[in-house]
Amino acid sequence: MRESTIMFLHYVAAVLIMITGLIHLLANNDPVIGAAIKASPVLYLGNMAIFLAALLYHAFNGVRVILIEMVPDRCWTKWISWAILIVGIVTYAVGLQVLMVALGFA
């Protein structure tokens, strides 16, 4: 994927984090709004699935950008990118399972 596409998705993920992260914060910190949000566990799980995906993409891409700026070498850049991608996918798979257990779906 082109670097400009990756960075555009980085900003899309940022906007998604702002929306879903706000819902996550309200659900766990505001007694009134939190109860209303957690009234439908399926929707909240969907929110958390989107939040987790966007957060992991944004976080791991941020780390990748810093790393490849430290090591501006084409070969290293390629390996760093693949390693980060694989670690990110594994973290998402494990994270979804943990979320489903924590929210009482499994």
Place this chain on the structure above:
Amino acid sequence: MEAESEFKEYYAKNMRGISGWFNRAYTIERWLYAAHRITGILIVLFVLAHFYSTGWHPGLWWDALLGIIVTFHTANGIRLILAELGFAVGKPLLIKKPSQRPVSIEGVQRYVVVFALVLFVVLAAIWAYYALIVQPMMG
């Protein structure tokens, strides 16, 4: 001459590492950039701990500090997205004298910087209210 071209190439490649994030010659945007990176790395560390033992939080006053870190990253991130998409960027300023301080951007971008900083303070205050007053009441 040889040394100078090597020096320029070294800077062009941005090979200064982490020390390159902090350069006194730059403008406030550069400081915001350094702070954005540092807060970003701190948030990643928090998120990893938050995942590893599910729902972990540092606790009362540290939660307020976490709020400062996260809300700064959010507010400055909004400014960065606007700049990236070409909104409210302003014109580049012509440097007329060598003694003139380097100002990369003039006009609207100044107001966006102020807006981001004000938004940061407001969001951090709201977060601190929830961390220090609402959370202890919830138990």
